[in-house]
Amino acid sequence: MNKKILRRCRLFAGLDDAALERALSLLAAREQSYVRGEFLVPVASPMPAFGLVLEGQVQVLRDDRDGHHMIMANVGAGDTFGESLAYLGRLSPVYIVAVDACRVMWLSPARLADPASLADADVAALSFRFTSMLAARALAMNDRIQILSQLTIRSKINALLSQFAAQSGSDSFALPFDREDMAFYLGTDRSALSRELGRMRREGLIDFKGNNFTLLSPDFRAASDGM
Numbered sequence: 001m002n003k004k005i006l007r008r009c010r011l012f013a014g015l016d017d018a019a020l021e022r023a024l025s026l027l028a029a030r031e032q033s034y035v036r037g038e039f040l041v042p043v044a045s046p047m048p049a050f051g052l053v054l055e056g057q058v059q060v061l062r063d064d065r066d067g068h069h070m071i072m073a074n075v076g077a078g079d080t081f082g083e084s085l086a087y088l089g090r091l092s093p094v095y096i097v098a099v100d101a102c103r104v105m106w107l108s109p110a111r112l113a114d115p116a117s118l119a120d121a122d123v124a125a126l127s128f129r130f131t132s133m134l135a136a137r138a139l140a141m142n143d144r145i146q147i148l149s150q151l152t153i154r155s156k157i158n159a160l161l162s163q164f165a166a167q168s169g170s171d172s173f174a175l176p177f178d179r180e181d182m183a184f185y186l187g188t189d190r191s192a193l194s195r196e197l198g199r200m201r202r203e204g205l206i207d208f209k210g211n212n213f214t215l216l217s218p219d220f221r222a223a224s225d226g227m
Helices: 017-026 083-088 115-119 121-148 153-168 179-186 190-202 220-225
Strands: 030-034 039-041 050-055 057-063 069-076 095-098 102-107 172-174 206-209 212-215
Touching (some): 017 121, 050 057, 050 069, 069 179, 083 121, 115 121, 121 179, 179 190, 190 206
Antiparallel strands (some): 030 102, 057 095, 172 212, 206 212
């Protein structure tokens, strides 16, 4: 067990070894490995547990009415997925796939959802951490909605790059997906995305190589929003 990876997660951050072991016991933690392309959770499946990625990366996807894939989230080591579905006991409206070989720790929130269990101080403390994690997830989804609500490809790119620049605290940063996945994430066509990125580079707004981007112009936000 890589405790350093576990403590990246808001749910376990700052816990000493004893408290971490107790939390994992309360959440009935179990580990499972997956190969690239394997489904962790098919659509319309029950999710009695949420996942914490220990190694590799998984994607949370949803298809629109025309069968086009939309990436709802890229989840890397130390991050989680499916918390709300597991807590509420809902069938999954999304499907979750291993991007590469990965290892996931499955965690059951059943004790946290049981009011009687909250009399246990350890459960109550873990429940507070879980609620905090859900609040942070809601803010992240708001960022996602902010991107998808943009009307043009350029404004979507601008919103995405601005968010990652703010998160990294730098004008240079790496996106967690390739160009095809970036198009899926933005809800647009890959060719149209590539053309727009090329135009933005020629205009001196950005530079990029692969998934590494740099914002070049101090007027990047204003210039992009004006398109």
